[in-house]
Amino acid sequence: MRPTTKDLAKAAGVSLATVDRVLNGRSGVRQKTVDAVNEAITRIGFERNQVAATLARQRGYRFGFVVPRSGDEFLSVIIKHISEFDQASRAEMIQTKIVRIDEHDPHRAARTLSRLSASEYDGIAIMAPETPQIRDALYRMRERGIQTVAIVSNQQEEDGQSFVGIDNVAAGATAGRLMARFLGTQSGDILVLAETMQSRDSLERRLGFDRIMSPGYPQFHALPTLETHGYPERTKLVLENAFAAHPDIVGLYIMGSEARLAIECARKLNPDKKLITIAHERTPSTEQALRDNTLDALINQDPGHIVRSAIRTLRAKCENRETLASQERIRIEILISENL
CATH class of the missing domain: 1.10.260.40 (lambda repressor-like DNA-binding domains)
Structure with missing residues (x-):
């Protein structure tokens, strides 16, 4: 017994x-x-008998997923998995809701977070840039009794249950090693692109990338990170200026989760030049880019696993218990055209 x-x-x-x-x-x-x-x-x-505990509450759990208002294919994949989980988890008395924030305006984003009430939400999973305003809003949210966890890009470092996603330093280091191996005996500049360096995932990926490239491969020069902020016009302008100023670019590393615009622009600007290109996250566009040899390798994390793990983590926080670390570890996947 x-x-x-x-x-x-x-x-x-x-x-x-x-x-x-x-x-x-x-x-x-x-x-x-x-x-x-x-x-x-x-x-x-x-x-603890969690089923009995949930029934004793006389209501289930209500979790919110805070995601950017703007986004492309990867965000659509995340939202799709959240919606699927919401439909499948009704029998477990778990409801999920999507909350959109303006990721380009941290003050407005913080105001949106401040309106989330403990009477409506037991926990919040957030995917957003790390800014002082958002960090403070999350701190006040926890004071109101709402549990929080960051997904994809970290926001906080309170304990081992505060972030669901891959080790982004290791992901950046993986990109660096792949870039150097694919380039082989070539030498030249490597263009590094991000949506914003306010996202800790991009900061950590750049750190890991430089740890490999700087000491190990002096024949390559990783240029300062350029930010696109997810805007098509800015992405095109940034790439045009970079290729004009640096004719020796041999590699392109796209650190953000949305790679479609950058891949399309780079292809149009360099129709006759093969660039070794590494990107993140499996989407319809990155799959196609791998198949047509525009993209050489893709570093992926399972979005369905991220959503399920975020729910399990928030529920464990609500129930004052630990999660099973091996179950929640998000693995880094390396995809090439041959293993799609």
Whole structure:
């Protein structure tokens, strides 16, 4: 027989009511008591019956996914998986809702976040640039009792359960190694493109990329990162100016999650020149680019896994328990035309 809450209360030396408050993360319990209950959980091997706990709440969980207002194919894939999960999880008493924010205006984004209430949401998964305004808004959200987790691009470093996504430093280093191997004996400049360097995923990918390229391959010069902000006109202008100013460009690394515009512009600007091109995230456009040899390699993370893991992580936070690390680890996938 597995231990019950009565066994846990006895082992911790507290009342059943106190155990209930600790398990549900309610206020009014001293930290010393919380520590005693958590220690007893580990000591006696207590495992909470989550189905019974959810039923006892008399309502399910309500989770929101905060995503940018603008975006292209990768964002569409993320939203598709959120909608699929919402339909499939009704039997588990879990509801998901999509909240759009203006990622180009951090003050407006923070105001949107400030309007999210604990009476409407138990937890929020956010995909957004890291700015002081958004960080502060997330901090105040947690003060209101809403659990938070960042997806794709990190926002916070409180604990191991605050981010769902790949190791972006390792992803950038992978891109660097692939770039150098594909270029072989060539030498020249490498153009690095991002939507915004306010996104920590791009910052970390650039760090990993430089860790490989700078010391290991001196024949290549990785140019300063250029930002497109996701605008077609700016993407075209940035690439035109870069290719005009640097005729020795031999490689293109697209760090952002939306690569379609950059791939199309680079192809039009260099119809007769083969650039070694590395990008992130599997979308219809990046798949096609791999097939027609415009793209050489794709570094991918499973968006469906990200959505499911974010839900499991938020639920675990609401229930004051740890997640299974091996289940939530998002793996880096390397795709080429032959293994699509």
